[in-house]
Amino acid sequence: MPELNWQKSTHSQEASSCVYLATTPTGTILLRESDAPETVLATGPRQLAALISALRPVRR
DSSP states (O other), rough: OOOOOOOOOOOOOSSSEEEEEEEOOOOOEEEEEEEEEEEEEEOOHHHHHHHHHHHHOOOO
């Protein structure tokens, strides 16, 4: 497997728990948290978009 290019979420703050994302050559999106980098979640673009949409606060 090629080396992954992990990127820190723009919503992560300095000196706090950070969320990192990487994309595999097949398009799978991987997520991990800085406190437990050995635990990696795998998802697809549509599923991640749905999760972000559900978690985003409603703007009025």
